[in-house]
Amino acid sequence: xxxxxxxxxxxxxxxxxxxxxxxxxxxxxxxxxxxxxxxxxxxxxxxxxxxxxxxxxxxxxxxxxxxxxxxxxxxxxxxxxxxxxxxxxxxxxxxxxxxxxxxxxxxxxxxxxxxxxxxxxxxxxxxxxxxxxxxxxxxxxxxxxxxxxxxxxxxxxxxxxxxxxxxxxxxxxxxxxxxxxxxxxxxxxxxxxxxxxxxxxxxxxxxxxxxxxxxxxxxxxxxxxxxxxxxxxxx
Amino acid sequence: xxxxxxxxxxxxxxxxxxxxxxxxxxxxxxxxxxxxxxxxxxxxxxxxxxxxxxxxxxxxxxxxxxxxxxxxxxxxxxxxxxxxxxxxxxxxxxxxxxxxxxxxxxxxxxxxxxxxxxxxxxxxxxxxxxxxxxxxxxxxxxxxxxxxxxxxxxxxxxxxxxxxxxxxxxxxxxxxxxxxxxxxxxxxxxxxxxxxxxxxxxxxxxxxxxxxxxxxxxxxxxxxxxxxxxxxxxxxxxxxxxxxxxxxxxxxxxxxxxxxxxxxxxxxxxxxxxxxxxxxxx
Numbered sequence: 001x002x003x004x005x006x007x008x009x010x011x012x013x014x015x016x017x018x019x020x021x022x023x024x025x026x027x028x029x030x031x032x033x034x035x036x037x038x039x040x041x042x043x044x045x046x047x048x049x050x051x052x053x054x055x056x057x058x059x060x061x062x063x064x065x066x067x068x069x070x071x072x073x074x075x076x077x078x079x080x081x082x083x084x085x086x087x088x089x090x091x092x093x094x095x096x097x098x099x100x101x102x103x104x105x106x107x108x109x110x111x112x113x114x115x116x117x118x119x120x121x122x123x124x125x126x127x128x129x130x131x132x133x134x135x136x137x138x139x140x141x142x143x144x145x146x147x148x149x150x151x152x153x154x155x156x157x158x159x160x161x162x163x164x165x166x167x168x169x170x171x172x173x174x175x176x177x178x179x180x181x182x183x184x185x186x187x188x189x190x191x192x193x194x195x196x197x198x199x200x201x202x203x204x205x206x207x208x209x210x211x212x213x214x215x216x217x218x219x220x221x222x223x224x225x226x227x228x229x230x231x232x233x234x235x
Numbered sequence: 236x237x238x239x240x241x242x243x244x245x246x247x248x249x250x251x252x253x254x255x256x257x258x259x260x261x262x263x264x265x266x267x268x269x270x271x272x273x274x275x276x277x278x279x280x281x282x283x284x285x286x287x288x289x290x291x292x293x294x295x296x297x298x299x300x301x302x303x304x305x306x307x308x309x310x311x312x313x314x315x316x317x318x319x320x321x322x323x324x325x326x327x328x329x330x331x332x333x334x335x336x337x338x339x340x341x342x343x344x345x346x347x348x349x350x351x352x353x354x355x356x357x358x359x360x361x362x363x364x365x366x367x368x369x370x371x372x373x374x375x376x377x378x379x380x381x382x383x384x385x386x387x388x389x390x391x392x393x394x395x396x397x398x399x400x401x402x403x404x405x406x407x408x409x410x411x412x413x414x415x416x417x418x419x420x421x422x423x424x425x426x427x428x429x430x431x432x433x434x435x436x437x438x439x440x441x442x443x444x445x446x447x448x449x450x451x452x453x454x455x456x457x458x459x460x461x462x463x464x465x466x467x468x469x470x471x472x473x474x475x476x477x478x479x480x481x482x483x484x485x486x487x488x489x490x491x492x493x494x495x496x497x498x499x500x501x502x503x504x505x506x507x508x509x510x511x512x513x514x515x516x517x
Contacts, residue, residue, distance in 0.1 A: 002309045010339030014325065014332075021327040081323030081380075084286060085340040086309040 002088045011087065011095025015069060019099065025068045029107050032056040036114035047196045048168070050117040054129075055168070055188045057107045059161035062136035063143065064154075066100045070144025071153030089229065097137045104133045121198045124207050128194050131214045135187050138221030139164070145228045164188050187214045237264040238300065239388055239419045240285065245294035247280055247443075254280045255443045258294070262436075264387075267410075267420040269430040271508065272440035278423040279319070281440075282390050285421070286317055298388065313341060315388040316381035320396075322373045326366040330357060330376050333365060334383060341384040351379035354409045356402060370397040378406065382413060389413065391422045395429060407432060427505040437504065441512040451504060458507045459500070466496040474500070 019026055036053035044050070073079035073096075082092055108129055112119075119125045143160055147153035163186070170183035183189055190210035197206035240262040247255040255277045262268045270278050283289040284296055287306040296303040298315070305311055324333050334348045341347075352358040355375035365373065374397045381389060394410075395403045410433060414420055424430055430437050431451050438448040447454060465473045467488060475481035488494050502510070 004309075004342075006342060007340050010336055014328070014336045017332060018325055018327050076326065077321035077323040078325055080288070080321065082340075084288070084312065084317055085337060086312045086342075087340050088309050 003090045003094065004086075004088070007087045007091040008095040008098065011082070011092060012098050015096060015099040019065070019069070019103075022072075025065055028060050028064060029103065031060050032107060032111050033114060036111040040114055040116045044115070047192060047199065050112075050115050051168075051188075051192045051195060053111045053115055054108055054117075055165045055191070057104060057111055058132055058136040058188070059165035061107050062100055062104045062133055063140035063161060063164070064157050065103065066097065066137050066140025067143040067147065067153045067157040068150055069096060069100070070141055071147040071150050074144070074147070075149045089226070093141065093225070093229070097141065100137055100140070101133055104136070105130075108133075119195065119198060124198060124211075125195060128191055128207075128211055128214060131211065131218060132187055132191055135214060135218040135221055136164070138218060138225050141225045142221060142228060145225065145232050168192050185213060187217045190214055238262070239264050239266075239298065240268075240421065241295070241297045241300075242281075242285075243295040245281070245284065245296055246292045247277070247284060247289070248292045253443055255284075258440075258443070258445055260438055260445065260448060262419060262421060264419055265414065265417055266435045267414055267422060267433050269434035269437035270421065270423045270440055271425075271427070271430055271437055271504065272423075273425070273514065276440045277443045278440055279392060282317070282319070282392055282421070282423065286315065286390060313384060314386060315390065316384065316386035317390040317392075318374075318377050318381040318394055319390075319392045322365075322377045324365045324373060324376060324380075327364065329362050329364050330368070331361040333376065334380060337380050337383060343384055347383050351383040354382060355379045356405050371399060371402060374398060375402065375406070382409075382418075385413075385416075386418065388419045388421065391420060393424055394422065395424075395426070403429075427503055427508075430504055439508050439511060441508075441514070446511045447507070454504065454507050455501050458510055459502050462500045464498055464500055465494060466498075467493050468495045469493070 032053045035056060039049055039053060070079070073082070079092075087095075139160060140157070143157045144153055147156050165188060167183045167186040168189040170180040171189060174181040174183070184193065190213045194207050194210035197210075238261050240260075242261070243259050245255055245258040246253070258277070258281065260268075270281065272278050280289065284291050285298060285303055285306075287304050291303070298306055299311075301311070306315070325336070328336070330352070331348060334351060335345070338345060338347050349358060352361055355378050357372065357375055357379065360368075360372070365376065368376070374394070378391075378394060381391070391410075395406055398406065407429075410420060420433075422430070422433065434451065436448065436450050437454070439446045449457070462474050462476050465475060465485065465488060467473065473484070473488075475485055485494075
């Protein structure tokens with residue numbers, strides 16, 4: 001695939017300008033920050049609570065914003081125009097994802113700081129957070145490709161946000177309903193399991209399994225995104 | 236002369252409906268080719284197939300002697316420009332920001348933006364946001380984007396449909412200038428006078444089939460009746476034909492100062508379209 005840094009940069013800058021002027025979507029970045037600040041003031045100090053605002057960033061910033069950006073491009077036919085330019089599929093997807101990726105990193109970092117979470121192993125956690133961002137960007141892109149309008153995108157992304165953000169809560173009821181134990185394989189649940197393990201005496205398997213699980217989710221999501229993009233954008 | 240577009244027996248079906256059937260034409264380098272037909276006749280579908288946005292059902296389609304599907308590559312997309320009815324402009328960005336994005340995608344120097352804005356007479360308005368523009372201005376920005384990289388081949392889908400006469404004339408002059416520099420133009424329009432002014436050759440498309448193809452003059456000769464109408468000073472109108480009998484009549488009217496006006500009955504392209512297809516170009 002033909003990838004051009006200059007084209008990726010041009011699409012990134014365009015998304016930055018559009019996002020900064022689109023208040024309906026850009027306001028979403030404050031939601032997890034407010035939640036993180038509130039949790040800190042409540043004196044919360046367990047991993048599950050720390051990861052509520054962090055997983056919320058992935059849902060309402062990463063997946064939701066990416067979904068809206070893609071859906072708006074479709075609704076206004078700007079994606080079609082981009083596709084008729086020399087920008088390749090890679091340039092468009094990387095350019096559009098890079099902006100949301102950077103916003104995600106900034107908001108996750110701020111949320112960690114505001115909630116008062118001090119990870120025992122920042123390096124391993126950072127890897128898992130970066131990989132989670134990649135997964136949620138794919139998820140947002142996928143939802144955006146299915147939607148025809150921004151309104152439709154906001155509805156399509158809701159169950160996805162609910163399942164992936166609040167999925168780990170299902171594990172609380174796993175003792176009553178064993179089928180809910182499947183929720184532990186969600187990337188959000190794996191992130192919490194990994195962070196929990198890092199706080200005690202952990203073996204390499206304690207972080208390799210969650211990281212591999214998140215990589216597998218990302219690979220499947222990006223593969224599906226590539227296929228749907230090619231299918232949806234040819235009449 | 237080098238063939239830029241070659242379409243042979245093109246067919247396109249959408250589910251059970253046939254949009255294009257046995258469409259064949261070639262366009263040579265430097266030609267302005269008009270594709271004329273009413274809404275739903277298959278003009279936009281043809282452009283979509285030529286620009287690799289839609290797959291064909293059957294037939295052969297090539298651009299620059301390469302199969303149309305190869306037009307998806309970044310290198311080949313540099314070779315053509317396209318203006319469609321959907322502007323595809325970013326409404327929160329200014330005219331200049333939109334064009335700067337595309338100049339970066341085409342990897343052009345920034346001066347290309349100024350040249351394109353001058354071409355469509357919008358340089359003074361460049362800081363305006365797209366969501367503040369009229370339909371005509373949006374059309375001009377889209378045209379600026381289509382020609383900014385000086386493509387070898389330009390697809391124009393109803394390029395002046397939303398423009399006032401002054402800007403229409405400005406665009407015509409610009410398109411002629413581009414054509415003089417060697418750009419081949421594939422134009423779809425409802426506007427018969429536009430086709431007559433701009434096109435070297437036209438094709439009439441009706442219900443997915445090409446009904447006639449040729450230069451406007453050729454078609455007029457083929458389908459015209461070569462008569463003249465003489466309007467006399469007493470208000471009476473007479474139609475005369477070539478030949479000694481009518482020549483004598485005309486001579487007599489002129490001798491007696493009875494002629495007010497004489498005009499040819501050459502059909503317009505719209506008349507010919509109606510004659511061939513039995514329907515209007517709406």
